[in-house]
Amino acid sequence: xxxxDGLKGIEPGKLVSVAELGLPVSGRNGLLLVFWKAT
Amino acid sequence: METEDACQAWKEEYQLKFPVLPDSxxxxxxxxxxxxxxxxxxxxxxxxxxxxxxxxxxxxFSAAIRRMYQRPTAKGLTRPRAVESAGRTVxxxxxxxxxxxxxxxxxxxxxxxxxxxxxxxxEHTFQPSLLWQMVGQRCPQQFRRPLNRLEKWGIxxxxxxxxxxxxxxxxxxxxxxxxxxxxxxxxxGAQLAPGTVPGFEQMTYNLYDLGGCAQIHAALEDLRExxxxxxxxxxxxxxxxxPYEAAFLAEAFVREKGIRRNVEIHLFTPEHAPMPVxxxxxxxxxxxxxxxxxxxxxxxxxxxxxxxETREVVAxxxxxxxxxxxxxxxxxxxxxVVRSSELLGVSGFIHVDPRxxxxxxxxxxxxxxxxxxxxxxxKALPKAGVFAHSEAKVVAQQIADKADGKTSHAAFEGKGYCxxxxxxxxxxxxxxxxxxxxxxxxxxxxTRAAAALGQGRL
Numbered sequence: 001x002x003x004x005d006g007l008k009g010i011e012p013g014k015l016v017s018v019a020e021l022g023l024p025v026s027g028r029n030g031l032l033l034v035f036w037k038a039t
Numbered sequence: 040m041e042t043e044d045a046c047q048a049w050k051e052e053y054q055l056k057f058p059v060l061p062d063s064x065x066x067x068x069x070x071x072x073x074x075x076x077x078x079x080x081x082x083x084x085x086x087x088x089x090x091x092x093x094x095x096x097x098x099x100f101s102a103a104i105r106r107m108y109q110r111p112t113a114k115g116l117t118r119p120r121a122v123e124s125a126g127r128t129v130x131x132x133x134x135x136x137x138x139x140x141x142x143x144x145x146x147x148x149x150x151x152x153x154x155x156x157x158x159x160x161x162e163h164t165f166q167p168s169l170l171w172q173m174v175g176q177r178c179p180q181q182f183r184r185p186l187n188r189l190e191k192w193g194i195x196x197x198x199x200x201x202x203x204x205x206x207x208x209x210x211x212x213x214x215x216x217x218x219x220x221x222x223x224x225x226x227x228g229a230q231l232a233p234g235t236v237p238g239f240e241q242m243t244y245n246l247y248d249l250g251g252c253a254q255i256h257a258a259l260e261d262l263r264e265x266x267x268x269x270x271x272x273x274x275x276x277x278x279x280x281x282p283y284e285a286a287f288l289a290e291a292f293v294r295e296k297g298i299r300r301n302v303e304i305h306l307f308t309p310e311h312a313p314m315p316v317x318x319x320x321x322x323x324x325x326x327x328x329x330x331x332x333x334x335x336x337x338x339x340x341x342x343x344x345x346x347x348e349t350r351e352v353v354a355x356x357x358x359x360x361x362x363x364x365x366x367x368x369x370x371x372x373x374x375x376v377v378r379s380s381e382l383l384g385v386s387g388f389i390h391v392d393p394r395x396x397x398x399x400x401x402x403x404x405x406x407x408x409x410x411x412x413x414x415x416x417x418k419a420l421p422k423a424g425v426f427a428h429s430e431a432k433v434v435a436q437q438i439a440d441k442a443d444g445k446t447s448h449a450a451f452e453g454k455g456y457c458x459x460x461x462x463x464x465x466x467x468x469x470x471x472x473x474x475x476x477x478x479x480x481x482x483x484x485x486t487r488a489a490a491a492l493g494q495g496r497l
């Protein structure tokens with residue numbers, strides 16, 4: 001379902017600084033982010 | 040926006056082991072997604088985005104994560120599960136069956152075995168999403184994917200029309216050249232034939248077509264009053280539940296729009312009951328739900344004629360109804376290339392062995408809607424994506440076993456299930472063992488789901 005209009009989404013190949021995301025995760029095996037709507 | 044409590048409750052409901060966090064101000068959502076949920080992003084150990092897509096694609100996830108952990112060796116990328124073997128398998132058709140067959144086979148055979156998929160369309164369209172497109176809940180970019188992405192996984196893609204299958208010489212002739220094969224998987228689906236119904240294109244929107252579903256959505260948006268009809272023109276058709284789902288979704292749409300009192304909804308079918316090959320409890324529940332939602336059901340409506348000048352739908356027994364917005368399921372037939380070949384069976388589709396999916400020709404398999412399988416009760420296995428998917432895995436295993444010099448025990452067992460969209464964000468579930476004799480018994484879930492269809496529990 002659409003929540004917000006006008007966004008483009010990050011493209012494969014882009015570099016992301018995982019440390020700067022501010023998430024309480026650690027490790028060096030990569031990260032899977034799944035955006036969901038709980039309610 | 041989600042709260043920590045909502046996230047915790049959701050995590051506990053699904054017994055998840057990984058962190059579930061609120062993106063309270065939407066910063067991450069805006070940075071990573073295009074505004075749709077669900078959206079998934081896989082970031083590799085070096086911080087590079089590998090995967091960024093809508094929906095949940097288990098096979099795509101698995102392949103992407105496996106590739107992420109592969110490290111080059113002195114001899115090249117490792118392929119721990121593959122068996123080294125030569126040969127070429129050609130897969131005709133990039134729908135559900137063809138895609139699964141190609142991907143499953145690629146996983147099972149060595150790099151020396153070429154897997155080639157041919158389709159006249161450059162993109163795969165995930166057909167179940169057409170129903171949601173019909174009511175504006177999906178746009179095509181969300182459920183279409185370029186088939187040339189298969190190249191990343193070592194599957195060759197040929198964007199070409201299949202013109203002929205030369206069974207004697209084991210050659211597939213396409214508009215862009217010939218392909219020899221050791222094994223052939225025919226997964227070309229069922230071709231829609233709206234042109235065989237005079238008046239169809241003048242007064243009917245095609246439910247099984249991308250453009251048709253966009254037109255249905257526009258027509259529903261413009262509707263203020265009148266009669267909606269869902270018409271099954273002929274048997275067989277793919278996805279037995281889809282016409283019923285279309286009726287449920289249309290009803291929910293006009294109800295939400297506040298015009299339900301001004302709209303009649305009818306469903307016309309030659310079947311004697313909804314989904315007649317499924318366990319009777321399923322058909323009964325669907326019929327009950329149609330009645331509860333005020334959708335007028337016309338079984339045994341053997342359609343003979345459309346009259347565009349009066350917008351009437353006419354049956355062989357003289358029954359006729361005027362319809363303002365007609366959603367049609369056109370006749371289905373085997374694709375032209377199959378109908379002009381020795382593959383065609385008396386049923387009008389390709390006859391295959393119920394367990395091995397092998398056709399009457401050596402090393403030629405047929406799966407999905409293009410195949411016909413006779414059940415112990417004399418009926419034909421319904422045409423549904425879930426069967427194409429399961430059949431594809433069986434055929435891939437058989438071909439891999441043969442390439443490895445082994446006797447294959449992989450067999451299709453006739454089990455299948457279906458989610459039935461009811462509108463209002465709810466769905467029912469139906470399934471069964473279609474190879475059971477004399478009739479498919481309902482699975483436990485089906486019995487509960489059949490009883491719960493009226494409640495639409497997920």
